[in-house]
Amino acid sequence: xxxxxxxxxxxxxxxxxxxxxxxxxxxxxxxxxxxxxxxxxxxxxxxxxxxxxxxxxxxxxxxxxxxxxxxxxxxxxxxxxxxxxxxxxxxxxxxxxxxxxxxxxxxxxxxxxxxxxxxxxxxxxxxxxxxxxxxxxxxxxxxxxxxxxxxxxxxxxxxxxxxxxxxxxxxxxxxxxxxxxxxxxxxxxxxxxxxxxxxxxxxxxxxxxxxxxxxxxxxxxxxxxxxxxxxxxxxxxxxxxxxxxxxxxxxxxxxxxxxxxxxxxx
Amino acid sequence: xxxxxxxxxxxxxxxxxxxxxxxxxxxxxxxxxxxxxxxxxxxxxxxxxxxxxxxxxxxxxxxxxxxxxxxxxxxxxxxxxxxxxxxxxxxxxxxxxxxxxxxxxxxxxxxxxxxxxxxxxxxxxxxxxxxxxxxxxxxxxxxxxxxxxxxxxxxxxxxxxxxxxxxxxxxxxxxxxxxxxxxxxxxxxxxxxxxxxxxxxxxxxxxxxxxxxxxxxxxxxxxxxxxxxxxxxxxxxxxxxxxxxxxxxxxxxxxxxxxxxxxxxxxxxxxxxxxxxxxxxxxxxxxxxxxxxxxxxxxxxxxxxxxxxxxxxxxxxxxxxxxxxxxxxxxxxxxxxxxxxxxxxxxxxxxxxxxxxxxxxxxxxxxxxxxxxxxxxxxxxxxxxxxxxxxxxxxxxxxxx
Ligand SMILES: Cc1ncc(COP(=O)(O)O)c(C=O)c1O
Numbered sequence: 001x002x003x004x005x006x007x008x009x010x011x012x013x014x015x016x017x018x019x020x021x022x023x024x025x026x027x028x029x030x031x032x033x034x035x036x037x038x039x040x041x042x043x044x045x046x047x048x049x050x051x052x053x054x055x056x057x058x059x060x061x062x063x064x065x066x067x068x069x070x071x072x073x074x075x076x077x078x079x080x081x082x083x084x085x086x087x088x089x090x091x092x093x094x095x096x097x098x099x100x101x102x103x104x105x106x107x108x109x110x111x112x113x114x115x116x117x118x119x120x121x122x123x124x125x126x127x128x129x130x131x132x133x134x135x136x137x138x139x140x141x142x143x144x145x146x147x148x149x150x151x152x153x154x155x156x157x158x159x160x161x162x163x164x165x166x167x168x169x170x171x172x173x174x175x176x177x178x179x180x181x182x183x184x185x186x187x188x189x190x191x192x193x194x195x196x197x198x199x200x201x202x203x204x205x206x207x208x209x210x211x212x213x214x215x216x217x218x219x220x221x222x223x224x225x226x227x228x229x230x231x232x233x234x235x236x237x238x239x240x241x242x243x244x245x246x247x248x249x250x251x252x253x254x255x256x257x258x259x260x261x262x263x264x265x266x
Numbered sequence: 267x268x269x270x271x272x273x274x275x276x277x278x279x280x281x282x283x284x285x286x287x288x289x290x291x292x293x294x295x296x297x298x299x300x301x302x303x304x305x306x307x308x309x310x311x312x313x314x315x316x317x318x319x320x321x322x323x324x325x326x327x328x329x330x331x332x333x334x335x336x337x338x339x340x341x342x343x344x345x346x347x348x349x350x351x352x353x354x355x356x357x358x359x360x361x362x363x364x365x366x367x368x369x370x371x372x373x374x375x376x377x378x379x380x381x382x383x384x385x386x387x388x389x390x391x392x393x394x395x396x397x398x399x400x401x402x403x404x405x406x407x408x409x410x411x412x413x414x415x416x417x418x419x420x421x422x423x424x425x426x427x428x429x430x431x432x433x434x435x436x437x438x439x440x441x442x443x444x445x446x447x448x449x450x451x452x453x454x455x456x457x458x459x460x461x462x463x464x465x466x467x468x469x470x471x472x473x474x475x476x477x478x479x480x481x482x483x484x485x486x487x488x489x490x491x492x493x494x495x496x497x498x499x500x501x502x503x504x505x506x507x508x509x510x511x512x513x514x515x516x517x518x519x520x521x522x523x524x525x526x527x528x529x530x531x532x533x534x535x536x537x538x539x540x541x542x543x544x545x546x547x548x549x550x551x552x553x554x555x556x557x558x559x560x561x562x563x564x565x566x567x568x569x570x571x572x573x574x575x576x577x578x579x580x581x582x583x584x585x586x587x588x589x590x591x592x593x594x595x596x597x598x599x600x601x602x603x604x605x606x607x608x609x610x611x612x613x614x615x616x617x618x619x620x621x622x623x624x625x626x627x628x629x630x631x632x633x634x635x636x637x638x639x640x641x642x643x644x645x646x647x648x649x650x651x652x653x654x655x656x657x658x659x660x661x662x663x664x665x666x667x
Contacts, residue, residue, distance in 0.1 A: 060568040061450065061554060063457045064301045070444055082566040106299055106553040111567030133299050133553065137289065158303040160464065169302070183303055184462040 009152040011052060011099045011128040011175035015210040015231070018051050024223075024263030025232020027101070027212055028239050028256055029054040031072040032089070033081025035243070039089050044249035046096040048256035054130065054234060055090065057083045057104035064132040066187030068237040071244060083108055087124035101128035101154065101175065109134070114142045118149035128152040128175045136169045143172065154178050157203055159195035170207035177203055179230060181215045187237045189216035192225050200229040220262035227266040235259060283485065283526040283587065290478020293593055295586030298477040300556045304457070307464040308556075312479040314384045319486065324379065331375045332490065335408060336365045338372075340491075342498040342649075347617040352637035353644040357508065358620070359495045359651045361520060368623060368654030369491060369520040370401040370472060376487035378405035381468035388412040388467040392456040394421055394449030394516065395578035395625065396428025397654055398472030403437035413437035414467075416456040420447040421577045428658050446571035448580045449516075453555050473517025474585030477556030481585045485522040492527020495649055508649040510642060512536045514629040515546060515599065516578045518585040520653040525597060533649075535597035537588060538632040540574035540607075545584035546592050546599035552583070559586040575604035575662060576624035578654075606631035608666055611656060623654035624662065 008016065015025055028045045032038065032055050045053050058073035058081055065073070083104070090100065102121055109117045109131060121129060129151050134142060136155055146153045152174035157166055160183060170177050179200050182193035196213055203211050213226045214234030226233045235256075242252060290296045298308055318324040332338040340363050345356040361369035374391075381389060389406050391413065393399030399415040406413035415432055419441045422429050432439050440459075445451035453475075460469040474481040474488075500506045511528045513521035515537040525535050539547055549560030554569055561583035562570045572582040584599075591597035602610075607624055610631035615621045622630060629650050636642040656663070 060445065060570075061454050063454045063555065064303075064461065066458070074444070077568065084566070107561070107563070107569070108567045110552060110558075111563070132301050133556070135298065135300060135302050135305050137305075138297055138299055156302045158301075158305075160303055160306040162306065165305075180303060183464065185458045 009127065009150065009174060011101060011152045012209065014099050015051060015176055019210055019231045024227040024266060025051040025210065025212060026256065026260055026263055027052045027054055027232065027234045029056060029234060029236035031056040031058055031069065031076050031240060032086035033058065033076040033079060034072055039093055040249040041243070041252055042093065042096060044253040045256060046098050048253045049260035050098055050256065051232065052099045052101055053096070054101045054103050054236070055086070055126070057086055057102055057108055059105040059108055062105060064185055066185040066237060068188070068241050068244065069186050072240045075244065087120055090124040090126065093125065099127040100125060101130060102126045103130035103132070106131050106134045109142065115145040115149070118146045118151045121151055122149045126151070128154055130154050130178060132156060136165070136172055139172065156180055157199065159183055159199050163202060166202055167206040170203055170209060173209065176210040176212050177207060178234070179203055179211050179213045181213050181217065184215065186215055188218035188241065192217065192222045196226060197229045220258045223259045224262040224266045227263050232263065283529045286478065286482050290482065292587040292590035295557070295559045295589040296478055296481060297558045298556065299553045299558060300477040301461060303461045304464065304477070307460070308477050308479070310384065314380055315479055315483045318380055318383055324383065328376055328379055331379065332372065336371045336375060337363060338490065339494045340364055342495060342502060345618050348614065351617065352634060354637050354642050355647045356633060357499070357502065357647070357649050359491060359524065359649060361491060361651060361653050362620070362622065362626070362655035366397070366401050366404050367657060368397040368401070369488060369523065370398040371404065372490055372523070373472070373484050373487040373519060374398070374401040374405045374470060377468065377470045378409050378411060381411065381470070382409055384468060386466060386468040388414065389470045390414050390456055390460055390463060390467050391470045391472060392416045392449065392452040393472060394452065394580055395576065395623070396421065396425040396432065396658060397578060399432045399437065399439065400428050400435070402470050403432040403435035406437060407435050414440060416440050416442050416452040416459065418442045418447040418449060418452045421449065421452070424662060425577055425658055426661065448572070448577065450569065450572070450582055457555060473519040474522045474587060475517040475555060475557060475583065481557060481587055484519050485526060485587060488519050488523025489526040491520065491523040491651060492525060495524060496527040499649060503647055505647070507531045507533050509646040510534045510536060510648045512538060512629050512633055512648060513651040514579065514625045514653055515539045515584060515588060516543070516581050516625060518588045520651050522585060522587055524651045525591070529596070535591070536632065537597055537599045538629045539599055539601045540572070540576060540579035540628055541601045541603045543572035543574045543579045543581055544601045545582060546588050547601050549583060554583055557586050559583055560589045575607060575666070576628060578623070578625040579628060600632055602628050602631040602635065606635065610634055611663070612667065620652070621656035622652055623656050624659045626653045
């Protein structure tokens with residue numbers, strides 16, 4: 001394998017550097033525009049030891065999200081949140097010391113065109129992008145312009161993905177590989193799915209890029225278990241349920257600190 | 267608002283609306299924009315469909331089901347009194363006379379047979395007007411499969427009769443409470459559900475939408491409408507082919523099936539959309555529910571809610587092949603209002619003794635208007651697909667007439 005770190009962008013360099021110190025990676029998710037002072041959550045996440053932060057740009061029809069993130073998206077849109085507004089909020093922020101990764105559905109990327117979209121992300125200080133309804137075989141239109149704009153599009157891998165396709169996904173993914181732990185939508189689950197371990201093991205065979213495991217990870221115990229297989233975790237619905245229930249940035253800092261500790265123990 | 271795009275000379279499509287291009291494309295539309303967890307399931311459907319469609323055994327079994335269970339072929343009925351009043355010669359392709367009362371049964375029998383061949387035990391479906399749900403419940407009962415149908419809460423209210431029919435047939439009807447609580451949200455919910463059920467379930471999409479191979483596969487299963495109509499027109503009309511071929515467009519399956527029989531002729535193809543759900547006439551490029559096509563959107567790229575008195579046309583987009591036919595100028599897409607559709611339904615009831623589905627009444631409303639304003643020249647022949655019967659809509663008729 002050629003040295004992948006040479007070509008890596010900011011997200012991947014950052015995640016690799018932290019992983020290489022033995023640290024379990026934590027990427028919490030927040031729906032952009034969910035509350036008036038929503039960027040305070042980002043500061044709290046960074047303070048709690050996040051290694052990257054995923055910022056959801058809400059879409060009217062989130063087809064891969066369970067009820068919690070659907071509700072969060074609807075609530076944000078009902079408040080008047082828009083891609084433009086969220087990116088404007090982000091550009092006003094001081095450097096948090098961790099990369100920001102936007103996530104949204106492909107319709108919003110296509111709206112002004114992938115090149116303009118990536119340029120806007122870049123201007124707002126975003127480094128990475130996750131598009132759950134853009135699988136690797138449709139991604140060409142985005143990947144080239146993203147590279148030119150300095151945006152790293154991370155691709156998703158699923159338990160149903162056959163091995164050769166997994167190799168292609170891992171190869172074409174930038175920043176990290178997003179391993180979807182189970183066959184299902186986002187949302188809290190009682191236990192980490194058995195498919196999570198198998199999938200991460202299959203991805204490891206084909207890449208040395210950081211692997212973040214997401215979907216269903218909601219408790220410190222699950223984070224600890226996930227860490228045994230992957231380089232880190234993405235935590236979305238467990239964060240957003242608390243936000244929807246009225247928890248403020250300090251409450252989320254406390255919650256994420258418990259996940260941070262669980263990852264550090266493993 | 268009226269849509270008055272000028273006619274372009276029809277481009278002849280070689281073949282009759284054939285296979286999509288590489289990666290499921292119709293021009294720049296189509297594709298498989300599915301979450302990675304569904305990509306393998308789509309590939310399996312694609313492989314199974316290609317194999318089945320090339321297998322005379324499968325074709326024969328489907329043709330037999332369509333004949334002995336669904337009641338095909340459906341007749342071509344000249345609308346005599348209405349034709350006289352309008353000054354055109356209008357023929358109705360009577361999908362309302364199929365078992366379960368709409369063209370949806372053609373596609374569902376095909377997909378249910380395919381699901382059985384793939385070893386699936388359960389069908390998942392979304393439904394707006396309830397006709398696709400009823401068809402799915404019917405085919406599931408016939409073939410010994412289970413059926414789970416997602417339906418928006420608002421549609422559950424206005425299509426109560428169909429909800430009851432589905433339940434009587436043994437299907438589970440799951441109310442969808444998100445978003446506009448109509449077809450768009452039922453489709454999202456069915457896709458979300460499919461992600462967790464790919465092992466034992468087949469997602470039976472009800473129109474020419476969704477990820478590749480659905481738009482193509484559903485059109486092929488609906489092609490029977492156009493092929494029968496083509497043969498019937500050949501026997502019935504002096505020119506052999508009608509001047510105009512008209513069908514209503516929700517996602518566009520009855521229109522695609524009808525057009526497929528006439529794509530290689532000089533007939534002018536007209537798709538009629540609801541004023542409030544005009545994906546082809548007023549949508550812009552986007553990706554939703556697995557395909558790249560035309561969708562109604564706001565200035566931020568959010569999908570906007572469609573509004574139509576006909577639940578089956580309450581979808582903010584249109585199938586990718588229609589977007590392509592529009593770009594080519596091979597088909598023209600026009601809109602009619604709720605009021606025009608209601609008036610057209612009454613007119614058909616009074617002149618021909620046929621109560622059409624509100625969806626189909628949209629196609630008729632355009633014919634009536636176009637005959638009046640010269641868009642349909644006097645004496646021209648018109649084939650119109652009557653996609654379904656109006657029984658399901660009686661409570662809407664009672665309320666609004
Ligand atoms: C009677 C009838 N016609 C038309 C439609 C619209 O669907 P499509 O455009 O796929 O034919 C429906 C959908 O529910 C329907 O029930």
